[in-house]
Amino acid sequence: MKSNSAQNIKLGVLIISGLIIFTLGVFFIGNKQNLFGDSILVSSVFKNVNGLQSGNNVRYSGVNVGTVKEIKFLNDTAICVDMLINREAGNLIKNNALATINSDGLVGSMVLNILPSSQAPSPTIKEGDTLASISQVATADMLNTLNKTNENAALLTQDLLKITNSINSGEGVLGDLLKDKTLAKNVQESVENLNETTKSARLGLAKLNGILNNVDYENSVAGLLLSDTSAQKSFSTIIKDLEKTSSQIKGISVDLGEFSNNLNSEKGALNYVLKDSSFVNHLDQSMENIEEATHRFNENMEALKHNILFRGYFRKLERQKARAEKEN
Amino acid sequence: MKILSSYQSGLSSFFLEIGEMGKFTGRYFRELFSRPFEFREFLKQCYQMGNKSLLLVSVTGFILGLVFTLQSRPTLMEFGAVSWMPSMISISIVREIGPVIIALICAGRIGSSIGAELGSMRVTEQIDAMEVSGTNPFKFLVVTRILSATCMLPILVIVGDFVALIGSAIIENIKGDVSFTLYFNQVFAALEFTDLLPATVKTFFFGFAIGLVGCFKGYNSKKGTAGVGKASNSAVVFTSMLLFVLDFIAVFITDIFYN
Numbered sequence: 403m404k405s406n407s408a409q410n411i412k413l414g415v416l417i418i419s420g421l422i423i424f425t426l427g428v429f430f431i432g433n434k435q436n437l438f439g440d441s442i443l444v445s446s447v448f449k450n451v452n453g454l455q456s457g458n459n460v461r462y463s464g465v466n467v468g469t470v471k472e473i474k475f476l477n478d479t480a481i482c483v484d485m486l487i488n489r490e491a492g493n494l495i496k497n498n499a500l501a502t503i504n505s506d507g508l509v510g511s512m513v514l515n516i517l518p519s520s521q522a523p524s525p526t527i528k529e530g531d532t533l534a535s536i537s538q539v540a541t542a543d544m545l546n547t548l549n550k551t552n553e554n555a556a557l558l559t560q561d562l563l564k565i566t567n568s569i570n571s572g573e574g575v576l577g578d579l580l581k582d583k584t585l586a587k588n589v590q591e592s593v594e595n596l597n598e599t600t601k602s603a604r605l606g607l608a609k610l611n612g613i614l615n616n617v618d619y620e621n622s623v624a625g626l627l628l629s630d631t632s633a634q635k636s637f638s639t640i641i642k643d644l645e646k647t648s649s650q651i652k653g654i655s656v657d658l659g660e661f662s663n664n665l666n667s668e669k670g671a672l673n674y675v676l677k678d679s680s681f682v683n684h685l686d687q688s689m690e691n692i693e694e695a696t697h698r699f700n701e702n703m704e705a706l707k708h709n710i711l712f713r714g715y716f717r718k719l720e721r722q723k724a725r726a727e728k729e730n
Numbered sequence: 731m732k733i734l735s736s737y738q739s740g741l742s743s744f745f746l747e748i749g750e751m752g753k754f755t756g757r758y759f760r761e762l763f764s765r766p767f768e769f770r771e772f773l774k775q776c777y778q779m780g781n782k783s784l785l786l787v788s789v790t791g792f793i794l795g796l797v798f799t800l801q802s803r804p805t806l807m808e809f810g811a812v813s814w815m816p817s818m819i820s821i822s823i824v825r826e827i828g829p830v831i832i833a834l835i836c837a838g839r840i841g842s843s844i845g846a847e848l849g850s851m852r853v854t855e856q857i858d859a860m861e862v863s864g865t866n867p868f869k870f871l872v873v874t875r876i877l878s879a880t881c882m883l884p885i886l887v888i889v890g891d892f893v894a895l896i897g898s899a900i901i902e903n904i905k906g907d908v909s910f911t912l913y914f915n916q917v918f919a920a921l922e923f924t925d926l927l928p929a930t931v932k933t934f935f936f937g938f939a940i941g942l943v944g945c946f947k948g949y950n951s952k953k954g955t956a957g958v959g960k961a962s963n964s965a966v967v968f969t970s971m972l973l974f975v976l977d978f979i980a981v982f983i984t985d986i987f988y989n
Contacts, residue, residue, distance in 0.1 A: 406770070409781070410777070412781050413781055416784060419889065420885035421885075427918075427926055428923070428926065430914075431918055431922060433918075466919075
């Protein structure tokens with residue numbers, strides 16, 4: 403008898419445990435679907451519900467606040483979705499909030515999202531209210547877009563294939579670049595030259611940088627030019643004067659050019675002097691004649707000194723000369 | 731020709747057995763609602779079938795949850811869907827795997843036990859002695875056992891499902907740093923009444939099938955002690971097959987009503 407009672411107690415414990423687990427399971431599932439709590443029934447009208455089903459979650463700002471109760475056709479273009487929203491959350495949702503249907507992730511079930519409105523403040527929802535709805539891009543639309551993108555990608559790859567085929571067959575500049583060894587060698591050399599140039603430029607810049615670093619900005623002329631504004635103005639004036647001078651020099655050089663041209667032309671006397679060889683010969687002969695005449699004249703003058711008529715005059719000149727030297 | 735005749739005799743004996751089982755079932759329902767009710771024997775059988783099977787069912791359920799989670803995890807990770815683990819495991823266990831596996835375990839333990847017990851009583855003529863002494867053996871032995879199996883199997887399945895989910899939650903907690911609260915939140919978010927109620931209802935039928943086949947095989951066993959072994963063995967085999975058939979019918983009906 404005692405054994406039977408113990409067995410019955412154990413059996414009772416098992417049965418009650420099983421029933422408690424079952425009841426808790428039912429309660430939690432029902433609670434998730436807002437079947438036991440105090441809830442508000444609101445609805446929203448959509449053109450397309452994108453596979454939304456009764457029991458799908460309703461979210462407000464990402465928080466589960468209820469479930470879809472019923473989906474029914476109003477007419478051929480409007481579908482009414484009734485949803486149960488728990489009263490606690492319902493006291494926060496304004497009646498100008500917007501309802502939209504989205505997918506819970508790429509492979510998830512559909513959810514009805516309630517978005518807070520950014521418009522003017524509005525009273526909270528109450529039993530039987532209808533929320534405005536907006537349609538968002540559905541997965542099918544995304545897939546359609548993706549399909550178009552894929553088609554474009556296919557066309558692009560076809561074109562790319564053509565281009566690569568052309569390049570491989572050596573057509574065009576790129577083909578030459580790939581196939582022509584001479585061109586490749588030239589390019590390689592150019593690159594090497596460019597490399598060397600950049601190296602030199604780098605060294606040059608380093609040197610310049612060193613020079614600039616070594617410039618005494620306070621005491622040197624360069625420093626004065628770079629830092630003193632009055633010196634910069636003076637230097638600017640000098641540059642302007644130099645510009646003027648250079649323009650004048652330019653004019654002079656033009657004149658000199660003209661003179662040189664005239665000199666080279668047959669019209670001028672100098673050209674005659676410089677270029678006519680017979681004239682030069684005549685001139686040379688004339689000079690020789692003048693020299694000979696001068697020599698003979700000197701001989702005549704010497705003879706004249708010894709002439710009795712002019713001897714007194716010459717002696718008088720010698721005495722005046724000697725007297726002047728003595729006085730000095 | 732000989733093969734054909736053997737098939738014919740096998741087929742006719744199968745249909746004969748089905749017919750006898752139908753009559754047996756009819757008698758069960760007649761005796762179920764007629765007085766006197768053997769309540770004490772019913773409770774005793776409930777204890778034998780429920781409490782005595784609890785450890786086996788709990789261990790099986792726990793390992794089922796562990797293994798199922800461990801095996802599913804790499805595949806779900808490959809698809810980046812490991813966060814769906816609680817949903818997947820809970821729906822699989824509550825809807826299908828839990829009831830079927832636990833029913834098969836119980837078919838092995840309870841079905842064979844009933845078959846062997848009633849078979850040995852039949853071959854040792856204890857059942858005949860009960861009839862002679864004025865006790866209704868069918869009511870005392872069969873009705874109480876079938877009713878106990880029908881009532882206890884749902885309890886065992888509920889406990890087994892719960893333990894399996896705990897096993898799965900432990901693995902998720904160790905491997906995926908998912909807290910028990912988050913795990914069970916996701917479990918109850920994924921489950922719906924359409925998962926829980928049909929699965930629970932079908933376990934009554936599973937229990938009934940286990941009790942009915944075990945009792946039928948044992949109650950009608952023949953050919954001495956060898957018949958006891960045969961009754962026990964055929965009870966397990968036939969019950970296992972019947973469980974799958976019943977499961978298919980249950981899923982089919984659920985699909986019609988809920989989808």
